[in-house]
Amino acid sequence: MSAADCFVAVEQTFASMAKQSARNFPVIREALGHADALYGFKSGFDRESLALGLKSGGYWPNNAQKGLTNHQSTVFLFDADTGRCRAIVGGNLLTALRTAAASAVSIKHLARPDSKVLGIVGAGHQSTFQLRAALEQRPFEKVLAWNKTPEKLERLASVAREKGLPFQSVSLEQLCGEADVVITITSSFSPVIAEGLIRPGTHLACMGTDTKGKQEVAPEIVAGSTVFTDEVVQSTSIGEAQHAFRLGMIDAAAIIPIGVVVNGDHPGRRSAEEITLFDGTGVGLQDLAVASAAVDLALARGTAIEVDA
Numbered sequence: 001m002s003a004a005d006c007f008v009a010v011e012q013t014f015a016s017m018a019k020q021s022a023r024n025f026p027v028i029r030e031a032l033g034h035a036d037a038l039y040g041f042k043s044g045f046d047r048e049s050l051a052l053g054l055k056s057g058g059y060w061p062n063n064a065q066k067g068l069t070n071h072q073s074t075v076f077l078f079d080a081d082t083g084r085c086r087a088i089v090g091g092n093l094l095t096a097l098r099t100a101a102a103s104a105v106s107i108k109h110l111a112r113p114d115s116k117v118l119g120i121v122g123a124g125h126q127s128t129f130q131l132r133a134a135l136e137q138r139p140f141e142k143v144l145a146w147n148k149t150p151e152k153l154e155r156l157a158s159v160a161r162e163k164g165l166p167f168q169s170v171s172l173e174q175l176c177g178e179a180d181v182v183i184t185i186t187s188s189f190s191p192v193i194a195e196g197l198i199r200p201g202t203h204l205a206c207m208g209t210d211t212k213g214k215q216e217v218a219p220e221i222v223a224g225s226t227v228f229t230d231e232v233v234q235s236t237s238i239g240e241a242q243h244a245f246r247l248g249m250i251d252a253a254a255i256i257p258i259g260v261v262v263n264g265d266h267p268g269r270r271s272a273e274e275i276t277l278f279d280g281t282g283v284g285l286q287d288l289a290v291a292s293a294a295v296d297l298a299l300a301r302g303t304a305i306e307v308d309a
């Protein structure tokens, strides 16, 4: 699966959700009380593509010590006509790619066309995927990055080098002061970007907050932006907007599903001064879309393993 294949699948899914053709089912996420793990299911159905299934997995914080990724997941796809299991697809790489595709879709539709400087906040596993996908959307001329532990920034620097772009490790003040597009991809539980730091005209993609309690930016930034999201219910409950929503600083009705912009039913950015904020919470339908595309690709290439059920 290439990042470009994922981009198409995710963009179409957001469009399908906005047309009410696709629906995410309620998310289940539980603390296991074992290995400090969080485990759950994300599921849904897209009547247009007939993608039906679930992603099962979660977060095992001690995995890194075992040489494994902390996020682990598997996607199960079912035949929408019969309910039979159609495929089982490893979800780790696909989750990284679909999350990167979501912020890339937001940049395509919401960032200023003349955006030149890209800022990345966070340098964990997910960060290089976000960087690579973002670089496809605008002719960025420079990459700025910040991480709590700066030594981890080398992984982002190497992607910038590979793409022939200048890279700088900077303070959050400098990053927000220069970047036209800012992507946050941390697992923080308190605002990393303080009130007043984000400049007018910025497109901010908040991608790290996918759980109740997590937070990457001050609620004033959310309240002062035009907020777009993958799914409004998730945005106000587990997404970046949860805090501004709880504090009564933003109405759910003011949050715009990005799919309506993809469909052409909303203009997206309205001026060069507007701050647009994409609250990427991560929906099950994204997983099903990229897993279905991967299965189609594997069948076409003869690399899928067929099992007689």
Ligand code: NAD
Pocket: 070, 071, 095, 099, 122, 123, 124, 125, 126, 127, 147, 148, 149, 152, 185, 186, 187, 188, 189, 190, 192, 207, 208, 209, 210, 214, 280, 281, 282, 283
């Ligand atoms: P990771 O554990 O590899 O990296 C975490 C990053 O967050 C590191 O850069 C770390 O320095 C930073 N961080 C942690 N606490 C911080 C704090 N208090 N202040 C500032 N920075 C802090 O995780 P990852 O795989 O890169 O994922 C990053 C985040 O994205 C996680 O919260 C994850 O749950 C989330 N995520 C969201 C989606 C989605 O669809 N929205 C999908 C995948 C992952």
